[in-house]
Amino acid sequence: MLKEFKDFAMRGNVVDLAVGFILGGAFGTIVKSLVNDVLMPPIGLLLGGVDFSNLKIVLKEGNEAADIAEVAISYGLFINNVISFVIVAWALFLIIKAMNTLKKKEEAAPKEPAAPPKQEVLLEEIRDLLAKR
Structure with a gap:
């Protein structure tokens, strides 16, 4: 069971997901600061x-002396978060667009013709030898 877990955890896509998650968190911090x-x-x-x-928008004033917290709708923070989201979404869009462009170029690149199977090569050699007779 431990071996199965190790195989699962070390599979490429799980490790890639973990790395992406960590980098995403770091990227989020940078965008928030930006x-x-x-x-x-x-x-x-x-x-x-x-x-x-x-x-x-203050809904209820706070009172520090009575230890009553202010109740407010912080729409300015919401605006900051919307701008952060737009920046992250734009960056991801550009990254995905670049990756798709590279994939299209890779798919469009002419591929070398595959070598014929051994059996076909042998049959062609036999045909050529019989034609010479």
């Missing part, structure tokens, strides 16, 4: 110095 630290500050500046992460 959106929050690079893209949103200039966009906020263009819109009059608005910091999107602080945009919210």
